[in-house]
Amino acid sequence: MAKCFRSTAANDAAVIRAAVLKSTDSPLTIENIELPPPAAGEVHVRLAAAGVCHSDLSLANGTLSQPVPAVLGHEASGTVIAVGAGVINVRPGNHVLLNWSPSCGTCWFCTHGEPYLCEQTAKAWQRRYARLADGTALYAGLGTAAFGEETIVPSSAVVALPADVNLEGAALLGCAMLTGVGAVINSADVQRGESVVVFGTGGVGLSVLQGARLVGAEVVIGVDVAADKEDRARANGATDFMLAGDQAARGIRDRTEGRGADHAFDCVGSATTIRQAWSSTRRGGRTTVVGIGEKDEKVEFNPQEIFYFGRVLCGCVFGSTDVSRDLPRLLEHVQSGRIRPQDLVTNRIRLEDAPDALARMAVGKGARSLIIY
Ligand SMILES: [Zn+2]
Numbered sequence: 001m002a003k004c005f006r007s008t009a010a011n012d013a014a015v016i017r018a019a020v021l022k023s024t025d026s027p028l029t030i031e032n033i034e035l036p037p038p039a040a041g042e043v044h045v046r047l048a049a050a051g052v053c054h055s056d057l058s059l060a061n062g063t064l065s066q067p068v069p070a071v072l073g074h075e076a077s078g079t080v081i082a083v084g085a086g087v088i089n090v091r092p093g094n095h096v097l098l099n100w101s102p103s104c105g106t107c108w109f110c111t112h113g114e115p116y117l118c119e120q121t122a123k124a125w126q127r128r129y130a131r132l133a134d135g136t137a138l139y140a141g142l143g144t145a146a147f148g149e150e151t152i153v154p155s156s157a158v159v160a161l162p163a164d165v166n167l168e169g170a171a172l173l174g175c176a177m178l179t180g181v182g183a184v185i186n187s188a189d190v191q192r193g194e195s196v197v198v199f200g201t202g203g204v205g206l207s208v209l210q211g212a213r214l215v216g217a218e219v220v221i222g223v224d225v226a227a228d229k230e231d232r233a234r235a236n237g238a239t240d241f242m243l244a245g246d247q248a249a250r251g252i253r254d255r256t257e258g259r260g261a262d263h264a265f266d267c268v269g270s271a272t273t274i275r276q277a278w279s280s281t282r283r284g285g286r287t288t289v290v291g292i293g294e295k296d297e298k299v300e301f302n303p304q305e306i307f308y309f310g311r312v313l314c315g316c317v318f319g320s321t322d323v324s325r326d327l328p329r330l331l332e333h334v335q336s337g338r339i340r341p342q343d344l345v346t347n348r349i350r351l352e353d354a355p356d357a358l359a360r361m362a363v364g365k366g367a368r369s370l371i372i373y
């Protein structure tokens with residue numbers, strides 16, 4: 001335990017290893033970086049595990065904007081090493097989950113039950129938090145910078161976890177599972193006995209499948225372009241698995257008495273899959289778009305079909321999650337074994353393997369890679 005505590009005297013920078021994005025669309029490189037001691041309101045965390053999320057790839061390749069140089073990584077757990085002045089929500093030794101979507105609690109959205117749309121969250125993503133050996137300031141990707149052995153975050157970006165929680169599994173709650181399970185429960189409000197189809201069975205798609213299983217959906221169909229994703233989709237709650245394409249559209253109708261599914265979830269974010277998801281639902285069905293797509297793609301609908309089918313198409317930010325309400329519930333489900341974060345993991349890796357994990361993700365291989373520190 002004693003080694004968890006270190007001096008926070010002024011100028012006593014910690015030197016740690018991190019995977020650094022030096023320029024947009026370049027491979028991450030492993031560097032020694034310097035972390036200053038936590039300032040007032042900040043928390044110094046030693047990471048235990050960090051998932052490699054599709055948003056990390058989108059930030060690295062420029063699909064989402066990210067100032068550089070930066071350390072990405074936003075789905076992670078760890079142990080508090082030290083806290084700055086005025087921090088009261090955690091203390092050294094606490095197990096914590098990083099929260100890349102901190103909400104201010106006072107803006108219009110926060111005070112109207114939609115903290116996942118907080119007006120202040122994006123500001124937390126523009127933070128410089130460390131420096132390279134040559135003194136160049138480093139940005140913290142999504143404010144958290146979890147692709148490093150340690151990080152410094154605002155106290156609003158950590159949530160205390162129970163002391164007995166498995167930190168490796170808990171890391172995946174921070175993005176994939178709060179997003180996927182939240183999409184099912186908060187955004188779509190899937191009911192017991194309903195039918196669900198999930199396009200894309202990566203980390204978030206698998207979390208949606210687990211959410212559908214949790215709420216008792218009767219038919220749960222995973223759709224992916226890769227046949228080798230079937231076993232994992234079924235292990236995470238899919239009752240059926242179909243390869244993307246015309247056959248999937250027919251298969252979905254066959255499994256839903258010709259009507260189409262009550263719910264579709266697009267976990268890819270492409271114009272093609274959004275359109276397929278929408279078309280796979282029944283009249284009056286609901287499509288929830290969870291994946292983050294590109295700015296310059298267009299999804300087409302004709303006015304008559306919008307009227308005739310009476311369907312709902314809904315965007316979903318971070319599973320419409322209120323972390324303070326939803327994380328304790330999710331932890332209960334993890335403790336009871338009804339939600340299984342470890343089942344998302346296809347690759348347990350070291351920090352050095354983070355560049356390869358992004359490359360795998362870019363070609364659609366595997367589900368979650370989990371960095372173990
Ligand atoms: Zn707010």
Ligand SMILES: [Zn+2]
Nearest residue numbers: 053055175176
């Ligand atoms: Zn994420």
